[in-house]
Amino acid sequence: MDADLFTAAETRAEKEPGAAPLAVRMRPRTLDEVVGQQHLLRDGSPLRRLVGGGHGPAALSSVLLWGPPGTGKTTLAYVVSQATDRRFVELSAITAGVKEVREVIRAARQYSGAHSKDTVLFLDEIHRFSKAQQDSLLPAVENRWVTLIAATTENPHFSVISPLLSRSLLLTLESLTEDDIRGLLHRAVEEERGLDGAVSLSPEAEEHLLRVAGGDARRALTALEAAAGAAIEMGEEVVSVETVESAVDKAAVRYDRDGDQHYDVASALIKSIRGSDVDAALHYLARMIEAGEDPRFIARRLMISASEDIGMADPTALPLAVAAAQAVAMIGFPEASLTLSQATIALALAPKSNAATTAIGEALADVRKGLAGPVPSHLRDAHYKGAQSIGHGKGYVYPHDLPEGIAPQQYAPDAVKDRTYYRPTRHGAESRYADIAEWTRGKLKGRGEPRE
Numbered sequence: 001m002d003a004d005l006f007t008a009a010e011t012r013a014e015k016e017p018g019a020a021p022l023a024v025r026m027r028p029r030t031l032d033e034v035v036g037q038q039h040l041l042r043d044g045s046p047l048r049r050l051v052g053g054g055h056g057p058a059a060l061s062s063v064l065l066w067g068p069p070g071t072g073k074t075t076l077a078y079v080v081s082q083a084t085d086r087r088f089v090e091l092s093a094i095t096a097g098v099k100e101v102r103e104v105i106r107a108a109r110q111y112s113g114a115h116s117k118d119t120v121l122f123l124d125e126i127h128r129f130s131k132a133q134q135d136s137l138l139p140a141v142e143n144r145w146v147t148l149i150a151a152t153t154e155n156p157h158f159s160v161i162s163p164l165l166s167r168s169l170l171l172t173l174e175s176l177t178e179d180d181i182r183g184l185l186h187r188a189v190e191e192e193r194g195l196d197g198a199v200s201l202s203p204e205a206e207e208h209l210l211r212v213a214g215g216d217a218r219r220a221l222t223a224l225e226a227a228a229g230a231a232i233e234m235g236e237e238v239v240s241v242e243t244v245e246s247a248v249d250k251a252a253v254r255y256d257r258d259g260d261q262h263y264d265v266a267s268a269l270i271k272s273i274r275g276s277d278v279d280a281a282l283h284y285l286a287r288m289i290e291a292g293e294d295p296r297f298i299a300r301r302l303m304i305s306a307s308e309d310i311g312m313a314d315p316t317a318l319p320l321a322v323a324a325a326q327a328v329a330m331i332g333f334p335e336a337s338l339t340l341s342q343a344t345i346a347l348a349l350a351p352k353s354n355a356a357t358t359a360i361g362e363a364l365a366d367v368r369k370g371l372a373g374p375v376p377s378h379l380r381d382a383h384y385k386g387a388q389s390i391g392h393g394k395g396y397v398y399p400h401d402l403p404e405g406i407a408p409q410q411y412a413p414d415a416v417k418d419r420t421y422y423r424p425t426r427h428g429a430e431s432r433y434a435d436i437a438e439w440t441r442g443k444l445k446g447r448g449e450p451r452e
Helices: 007-015 046-051 073-083 098-115 131-135 138-142 162-166 178-190 203-213 217-233 241-247 260-274 278-290 295-313 317-331 336-349 355-368 430-444
Strands: 063-066 087-092 119-124 147-152 169-172
Touching (some): 046 169, 063 073, 073 119, 073 147, 087 098, 098 119, 138 162, 203 241, 217 241, 260 295, 278 295, 278 336, 295 317, 295 336, 295 355, 295 430
Parallel strands (some): 063 169, 087 119
């Protein structure tokens, strides 16, 4: 697609302004009309220089635009297409492949030679490209045969190959504020290319639209258009909250099960449980459930949390989480939401300890540093023929032969014999285990009184 980023919709918008979707009609034509993202639009910013059509060392090479849906990634690409004198080509990673990429690059080099004019390639949803497909972009980016503007909703540090990421400028778009969306709604209602004053918004309807939008400009305009259409059909000049509610069933949850929100919300759930904020934990659980998250994924996260953040402070937390996971696997949604709620509440309100997490982390760190050494000879396997002749098992004391079941002998290799990995807290049930650990360590070193 050459020099026509939004060919069908934009052409229709120009010929029939009222026919194109409101979100298309209200798309900014200059950077000054862009809503939000002021941190990217200051004077001298890379986007300002790109739109200014600069060339040479100061000119922008390639850009990765990363941000949630509806924050203006496609809009910024559109502004560039309108303002720059560069040739503009659009590809979508959903439908394009290596063949299409190579054809764009070939045409760009040919066009540059014939017209001394650069090509801007806008690649939407680059995270959907495989490693091989992303590799095909590298020569063009490195040699500046094209200026790449790629958009993604996923964290590019995970979804974009390192060579391409290092050759591009990463620009992070922020979620739009309510004030950003409010200003956009006012413009859409009043401006000629929008609703041209055909209706007005009641304060309650405006607030409801802000909630429906959830920081997504496209969703806000789509909901406004539906509500305004319903009001006009009923002969009403003011859009009421009831009209908005009838036109828009509910606010779609801002959550992409395959994108960055997937990890952000899951992280927030676990951190809320860790922080013992049961209400916040339930909020994030509800977001995951409403978005259609796999209940087994949620259950797995809860099982991890039970060991990572609760551990021996409440040894029943892990069995509870495992039981919840088994129940979820058997019953599925919607009933599984009750099981997940019960488990989340129990884990959030349980006493917390990361002593088990810290213990295995430090033990692994020592092993990885080479602090291992041979197993003490008295602990080695002495069951096979000839083992005892080489000292295996010699001097081993069988704990069950002693009154308290504790044999004061060395178990750890010499390299780590004085290491203390498990440092229990005094939280919840772990207080008891702290006493037990202190006593057993003393007995192993040949000291300590008999337990009562």
